[in-house]
Each structure stands twice: as C-alpha cells, then as structure tokens.
Amino acid sequence: MGVYNCQLYNNLGLCCFYAQQYDMTLSSFERALQLAANDDEVADVWYNMGHVAVGIGDSVLAYQCFKLALSNNNDHAEAYNNLAVLELRKGRVEQLCSSKSDSFQAKAFLQTASALAPQTLTLFPP
Numbered sequence: 001m002g003v004y005n006c007q008l009y010n011n012l013g014l015c016c017f018y019a020q021q022y023d024m025t026l027s028s029f030e031r032a033l034q035l036a037a038n039d040d041e042v043a044d045v046w047y048n049m050g051h052v053a054v055g056i057g058d059s060v061l062a063y064q065c066f067k068l069a070l071s072n073n074n075d076h077a078e079a080y081n082n083l084a085v086l087e088l089r090k091g092r093v094e095q096l097c098s099s100k101s102d103s104f105q106a107k108a109f110l111q112t113a114s115a116l117a118p119q120t121l122t123l124f125p126p
Helices: 004-019 024-035 040-057 059-072 077-089 105-116
Strands: none
Touching: 004 077, 024 040, 040 059, 040 077, 040 105, 059 077
C-alpha cells in the first residue's frame, strides 16, 4: 500500500500497547513523531504516549507527556482533562487550601478542558 503517516503509527503504537507488544510501542510512537506534519499531530502522539504512561503506572511520565501535548497544541482539551485527573490523584484537591499555589491546579485544568470542549466534558459542581 505504501501509506505511511503519523496517524497510522500513532494508532499502531496504541494497538501494540493494548496487545502487550511493548517492544514495538515506543518505536511506533517515535516513528509517528518523525512523520508528524503539524503541531496537532505531534500533540496527539504525546497525548497517546501519556495514556501509555498512565497504563504502566508512571504518572510522572504521563504528566510530562500531557504537558508536551499542550506545548504543541494549547487547545488540546483532553490533555488538560487528564492533567486534572493526575493532579487529583496526587491529592491536590480544592479542599486542601493550605497550599494555594497547587491546590487549585486540578480545578484550573478541568475548567480549561471544559471551556475548550464543552460538548465532550461535563463538570459536576462540588
């Protein structure tokens, strides 16, 4: 067929991960990054790599991947949403107001995600 593009290798990376073919996962994502034609595609690759990092339990790597997704596409609502989830997992919820600089980080990420993609995200009031 001869069709090689970023989306193909990006999806192949996810398929390899879910099929537990871990040796091919990283190389597929690396190839997707090489073939990326624009910043949106690069952001999608980093976003999917963040999902893989969450899947293997590496929240630090996941956080970095989602941040890299946002550095390439600042309107990536799903990356904001997943950063909020990681912040909540760290225990940085609004009730912990002793450290104001970090305590509202999760809420800020969720609000940004909701503003960028209101049709896909539903926020529930506390």
